[in-house]
Amino acid sequence: MNDRPGIAQGQETTSAARSADRVKAAVRAVLAPNVRDRVAAVGFAVPATLMMGNHADQGVLRALALAAGVVLFSLPIALGRRRPLLALGLLLTGLGLVGAADPPSMVAGLTALGYVLWPLAAGPYAYAALALAVACAWTTALPDFRHRGGAVAFTVLYLVIWTAGHALGIQRRQARNRVEQAATDERLRIAREMHDLLAHGMSVITVQAGYGALIALDQPDKAQAALTTIETTGRQTLTELRALLHVLRPVDTGNGPTGTGADVHLEPAPGLGELRRLVDRTAQAGVRTALELDGPLAGLPPALDLSAYRIAQEALTNVVRHAGIDHAHLLIRRTPDALTVQVTDHGGGAGRGYRPGHGLLGMRERALVHGGTLDAAPLPEGGFRVRAVLPLTA
Numbered sequence: 587m588n589d590r591p592g593i594a595q596g597q598e599t600t601s602a603a604r605s606a607d608r609v610k611a612a613v614r615a616v617l618a619p620n621v622r623d624r625v626a627a628v629g630f631a632v633p634a635t636l637m638m639g640n641h642a643d644q645g646v647l648r649a650l651a652l653a654a655g656v657v658l659f660s661l662p663i664a665l666g667r668r669r670p671l672l673a674l675g676l677l678l679t680g681l682g683l684v685g686a687a688d689p690p691s692m693v694a695g696l697t698a699l700g701y702v703l704w705p706l707a708a709g710p711y712a713y714a715a716l717a718l719a720v721a722c723a724w725t726t727a728l729p730d731f732r733h734r735g736g737a738v739a740f741t742v743l744y745l746v747i748w749t750a751g752h753a754l755g756i757q758r759r760q761a762r763n764r765v766e767q768a769a770t771d772e773r774l775r776i777a778r779e780m781h782d783l784l785a786h787g788m789s790v791i792t793v794q795a796g797y798g799a800l801i802a803l804d805q806p807d808k809a810q811a812a813l814t815t816i817e818t819t820g821r822q823t824l825t826e827l828r829a830l831l832h833v834l835r836p837v838d839t840g841n842g843p844t845g846t847g848a849d850v851h852l853e854p855a856p857g858l859g860e861l862r863r864l865v866d867r868t869a870q871a872g873v874r875t876a877l878e879l880d881g882p883l884a885g886l887p888p889a890l891d892l893s894a895y896r897i898a899q900e901a902l903t904n905v906v907r908h909a910g911i912d913h914a915h916l917l918i919r920r921t922p923d924a925l926t927v928q929v930t931d932h933g934g935g936a937g938r939g940y941r942p943g944h945g946l947l948g949m950r951e952r953a954l955v956h957g958g959t960l961d962a963a964p965l966p967e968g969g970f971r972v973r974a975v976l977p978l979t980a
Contacts, residue, residue: 708755909933
């Protein structure tokens with residue numbers, strides 16, 4: 587019994603919220619651009635009809651021309667945002683018709699032209715629309731240009747409208763370009779991440795699988811170790827891939843498996859602190875790597891730390907896949923001004939620098955993102971070197 591007042595109060599709150607939502611929806615519908623344009627068209631048609639009706643008592647043809655003019659002047663206002671070129675065509679037709687029947691009534695059409703000029707100024711035909719509008723304004727001074735007051739007034743009005751509309755169009759295009767560029771950059775970043783982690787993981791798995799197949803009968807213990815390496819590498823690759831794809835998932839609502847609550851075991855993005863594990867995995871793939879650290883690695887910006895790790899990972903992956911050698915050298919040097927990542931091998935991959943694939947291109951893109959440089963070229967004495975220099979900004 588004591589719960590009924592609370593239930594009733596909750597129902598009243600829900601009803602009030604629904605009523606508020608309906609009011610908001612109605613307001614949004616009324617304020618929609620197409621509704622505003624229609625209301626403006628009706629609001630324009632009423633005074634235009636009254637004004638032009640005063641000149642409609644001088645013959646049936648003139649009355650019909652002026653009535654058609656009211657329609658041709660009002661309809662473009664309703665179409666201006668959605669079909670600006672069609673609206674402009676209707677207006678010009680109306681101006682020509684009304685100008686032939688009753689030139690003073692062209693004032694109504696020139697006023698409507700200012701409304702249509704606004705969306706045109708933001709589009710690709712902005713300058714042509716301005717020139718055409720100014721030309722229409724100066725037709726009111728024909729034939730001898732002695733009465734230029736109306737032409738000057740409409741010219742100033744059109745310039746103000748056009749300038750504001752054109753500036754708004756530029757601002758919107760720039761904002762749209764920024765959004766598109768951000769989306770492109772994000773796709774490239776994800777593509778680089780997926781390429782780097784999958785290329786390295788699959789290279790280790792492929793090498794170990796081939797090695798295990800060769801020794802499975804003669805050395806089953808080593809074949810078992812190769813299978814263990816494949817399992818470990820696969821799990822690590824899947825963990826990193828899951829963490830990467832996590833950024834593409836919907837925002838966590840706390841109510842479903844798609845939110846962050848379903849991924850409580852996600853690991854942070856790798857960095858240079860994971861170099862030892864990277865070197866171990868590369869050794870399992872058949873390439874022993876001498877790791878040389880010169881300078882502290884703590885305190886690096888997270889994005890730069892990840893990029894440096896991925897560059898080292900991709901360079902070592904290329905050694906595994908192309909060098910045909912069982913050892914390499916990895917140097918990480920940090921100075922006050924820059925972080926250097928360098929991978930050197932003395933294998934037989936001398937031709938790799940001249941036809942860079944996705945890996946080298948991805949490494950170069952990572953360096954450029956941070957304002958750095960990447961050099962990848964064969965060595966004169968044989969072998970290959972990848973050297974990235976990433977500036978450390980204050």
